[in-house]
Amino acid sequence: MKQSGGVEGAGSAVGVVDEFRRLYGAGPEGVWAAPGRVNLIGEYTDFNDGFVMPLALPHRAVAAVSRRTDRILRLHSADVAEGVVQLGIDALEPRSDTGWAAYPAGVVWALRAAGHPVTGADVHLASTVPTGAGLSSSAALEVVTALALNDLYGLGLTGPELAVLAQRAENEFVGVPCGIMDQMASACCTEGHALHLDTRDLSQRQVPFDLAAQGLRLLVVDTRVKHALGDGAYAARRAACEAGARALGVRALRDIPYAQLPAALDRLAAAGESEEVRRCVRHVVSDDHRVERTIALLDAGDLRAAGPVLTEGHASLRDDLRVSCPELDLAVTTALAAGALGARMTGGGFGGSAIVLTEESAADQVTKSITEAFASASYTPPRIFPATPSPGARRLS
Numbered sequence: 001m002k003q004s005g006g007v008e009g010a011g012s013a014v015g016v017v018d019e020f021r022r023l024y025g026a027g028p029e030g031v032w033a034a035p036g037r038v039n040l041i042g043e044y045t046d047f048n049d050g051f052v053m054p055l056a057l058p059h060r061a062v063a064a065v066s067r068r069t070d071r072i073l074r075l076h077s078a079d080v081a082e083g084v085v086q087l088g089i090d091a092l093e094p095r096s097d098t099g100w101a102a103y104p105a106g107v108v109w110a111l112r113a114a115g116h117p118v119t120g121a122d123v124h125l126a127s128t129v130p131t132g133a134g135l136s137s138s139a140a141l142e143v144v145t146a147l148a149l150n151d152l153y154g155l156g157l158t159g160p161e162l163a164v165l166a167q168r169a170e171n172e173f174v175g176v177p178c179g180i181m182d183q184m185a186s187a188c189c190t191e192g193h194a195l196h197l198d199t200r201d202l203s204q205r206q207v208p209f210d211l212a213a214q215g216l217r218l219l220v221v222d223t224r225v226k227h228a229l230g231d232g233a234y235a236a237r238r239a240a241c242e243a244g245a246r247a248l249g250v251r252a253l254r255d256i257p258y259a260q261l262p263a264a265l266d267r268l269a270a271a272g273e274s275e276e277v278r279r280c281v282r283h284v285v286s287d288d289h290r291v292e293r294t295i296a297l298l299d300a301g302d303l304r305a306a307g308p309v310l311t312e313g314h315a316s317l318r319d320d321l322r323v324s325c326p327e328l329d330l331a332v333t334t335a336l337a338a339g340a341l342g343a344r345m346t347g348g349g350f351g352g353s354a355i356v357l358t359e360e361s362a363a364d365q366v367t368k369s370i371t372e373a374f375a376s377a378s379y380t381p382p383r384i385f386p387a388t389p390s391p392g393a394r395r396l397s
């Protein structure tokens with residue numbers, strides 16, 4: 001897999017049209033784009049019916065797509081060495097091993113399973129979203145495919161409906177038990193905003209997040225590491241959260257108000273629940289509260305004050321949920337020591353990316369300090385870039 005770090009090149013609509021024509025012998029019916037995302041605050045809350053606050057990155061997957069009527073799906077990615085993958089849409093089987101193609105194929109499967117009359121497609125994709133960096137390259141791939149097919153087949157599905165189908169593709173077809181945040185962010189974010197999302201009913205609000213107007217910058221620090229521990233740990237945290245909700249007699253942890261957290265923790269201890277369960281409950285309930293606090297600060301136009309809330313969120317993920325790692329911790333502590341307003345890991349953890357909120361004037365120093373700290377620790381050089389709140393999925397041509 002090629003690691004495409006910048007926003008230049010692969011995201012261009014012209015490039016994918018030319019390549020589509022070369023691969024399939026005629027131009028595509030259209031070109032669509034769907035972005036990766038970073039989550040500002042609210043981590044491991046989306047499978048607890050809780051709140052999240054992602055924004056779309058300028059990095060995006062672009063897809064050139066045409067319909068077919070012969071029940072064949074042809075898939076190609078500019079970012080993998082493999083050639084065109086050809087599949088019969090009636091033979092698509094969940095968890096059959098089709099590698100990267102499982103993401104777009106899973107979307108076709110999910111659309112058809114929901115009764116939508118998709119009869120085949122030719123697809124060529126190119127993406128600038130770094131893969132496996134916690135920036136949702138997988139959701140970008142799914143959502144761009146879903147939107148293209150929605151438009152071409154006139155399915156009339158909304159952004160949230162496409163996101164739910166894309167999540168189903170990832171959960172059931174690919175076999176990754178992710179929450180709904182990534183697909184909703186890619187499908188529904190808008191330029192200049194963060195998306196305040198209630199993952200229970202998918203109600204949402206676009207919250208103005210104009211960093212530049214306030215002289216601020218949000219940096220993404222892709223640590224470029226992924227620790228093997230991550231996959232099993234995600235499932236274990238999820239199970240601990242579900243055990244906590246069961247023991248507290250609520251549908252999901254989102255139903256525990258922050259003011260009742262101490263009492264809830266006492267009840268869990270009295271019921272003999274493990275320390276791990278109590279830590280997970282404390283993280284989720286307090287992170288839902290941090291989303292609320294961040295929203296209030298953004299609505300009041302006080303973006304700077306959100307910095308310490310992000311940093312608190314990191315401490316909770318590191319100490320209570322225990323999903324950080326030395327590289328993420330180093331990025332966060334170094335950023336803060338270099339004068340950042342706040343920093344935290346974002347995404348599933350055990351590697352991937354951190355975000356740093358900083359004065360624009362301090363951004364270069366923060367970047368330099370993190371780069372040097374990684375070099376001193378003999379870590380892989382991190383990739384650091386600004387996150388400007390970018391448009392969600394849309395048709396380009």
Ligand code: ADP
Binds near residue numbers: 127
């Ligand atoms: P993340 O979504 O955080 O980037 P995931 O592990 O969920 O990480 O998804 C990464 C996987 O998505 C890759 O291993 C690959 O299978 C697929 N993928 C992402 N981008 C592309 C691409 N441009 N071309 C082909 N496959 C891709």
Ligand code: MG
Binds near residue numbers: 137139
């Ligand atoms: Mg993913």
